[in-house]
Amino acid sequence: MFDKDMLKSILAAYGPSGREQTVSDVIRSYVEPFADEVYNDTLGNLIAVKKGTSGKKVMLSAHMDQIGLIVVDIDEKGFLRVSNVGGVNPVVSLAREVQFENGTHGVTYFETEKHGAKDATMPELFVDIGATTREEAEAKVQIGDVAVYVTNFVEMGSRVSSGALDDRIACAAVVEAFRTMQNVHDVYAVFTVQEEVGLRGAGAAAYAIEPDLNISLDVTGTGDTPKCGRMSVKLGAGATVKVMDSSVIVPPVVRAFLVEAADEKNIRWQPEVLRAGGTDTGAVQRTRGGILSGCISIPTRYIHSPVETADMGDYEAAVQLVCAAVAKQELPHR
């Protein structure tokens, strides 16, 4: 059974790309009791180390940043104009409750003069924080502040829905694994920054750590909702072992390693080919002279919306698969 309170508090923590300190502190509080060492690097990546005996290093990476809306202008009536931080769909961002780092709440809407909601663009979007003048607004929010969706944690049987499952659910999975794993290798659990704006944090962490193997954990899309794009991944069919996404083609030796780890422990897994979207996996692979890098994903519907939905059975499979992988004596090699 998973630690629901931990998952909820990691999901709820504020942390859009580039502003990850709050979520970093929350995650740190959960890993610190189990780590030999915990630190933040220059970019803000949170790194928890648990020593092993083999002399080899395995990096686990999950990004703790989330998408958001950054304030670019405040008008004389106190409305905020925003731009996207990461892959934000303007239509999905309409009529939402949002929240800033300092606790200021607001709601989003759009200019209705020209067309309906379905054609709304990011420049037509605005945030109403209840202010009536620029001065009133500026007392609460500055240009450059970032808002995130306020979302609910919805339980639907074995499935849960929330904003920021991408990628906090994987952060929680790494914490769960970190607590219980019997690792033979030094494990560096890296909670990375700035994934949503171009896989920025993970490569820098990998450069410093120089791991023998990286396993990224992220969410992946599914092909199991009405009239969606074609994809083989399904909710509830297990954690995925990534084959390819737009950032990476996982080396066959790494895939075989993860599949073997899963099969040895009868952990449910499914192969994943993600058509659009990249992950830290690729950024780590391209670091220094090349690093063997793979990815375990948690299938998730409605990614980059406030109602991202996943199955906790897949989550638990991902935790078990990480534990199985770091307990294997022999790491993959060319």
Next chain:
Amino acid sequence: MDIFKAISDLTTLPGVTGNEAAVSRAVQGYFRAHTDDVWIDAMGNTYGRIGNPDGPTLLVMAHMDEVGMMVTDIEENGMLRLRSVAGVDPRVLPGSEVRVFGREILPAVVGALPPHLQNADDKDKAYKIDDLVCDTGLPVERVRELVQVGDNVTFAPFPPMKLKNNFIAGKTFDDRACIVCMLEAMDILKNYKLHCNVVFCASVQEESAGGGAKAGGYNIHPAMAIAMDVCHAPQPGAKPTDYVEFDKVSVCRGGNIHPKMFEKIKASATEQNLPWETDVCIAHTGTDAWALQVERGGIPTGLISLPLRYMHTSVECISLDTLKNCAKVIAGVAANIGADWEETLCLDD
């Protein structure tokens, strides 16, 4: 060296971007004919070293990956759905013979709805990847036993076809024809006492910008580098600025090419009276040269290309005579590197 045999050997092996192990093994075998110093790195880049280990290092790189496809879904009727890996044009796929690299290697074809059954509106439109299916002929239960999402699919590995005029046509000349150029250059250089150290690298993941060249540049940290790739030859519809003549070695010049590396390559071609042509590329060359140039503290990098028609199809077309000339140019650059190599790379005031 039997160039046609080497091209046949290397182009008939599967090596879709990110999954180059089979072709790497073959390249290692070919490298070993010239040197015992053969190795691979964490990315899968495959190296063979010759020359003076104490001299400045010239890294020569050609990529061994090929554009291909991947299984994304298995349908209830046993048909496979595909995605392109790194640049197969779906418009050339209908009617193709392919191989599916599952638990077994399965022969298959790529099919689409024939015009007889299409709407009038669709008849003039090119097929998109989602319109295409890959058909092994097997029932779905058997397909599910043998094939998994993520398995690679390649064009059928037929040996190259000899056309007239010493032209050949086939799959994956991009860029394994240039691997053969490197092998031929190694063969030429066995008669030379080199001042420099030459590392030949068959790189991975060029077609996806996956970082093969970047890792190769980082790992070797050479004094200078030359990437070898294919470029476009004259073909119907191509503008003169898009191509280099079939019988000429393409020597790239542009913002991302080191001027002195251009000079070295040009000098080698000129000294040997080999036909060559300047190929101006003002920005990204779409080759390994791009990543090599900015690796470590910067690597003086040049680019030699072999003109080719019908890129990324199963009937890529090259001239064997030009291929041999490319090899001579590479060998000449290596042979010309002397004790003054550092000065010869200095930019003019």
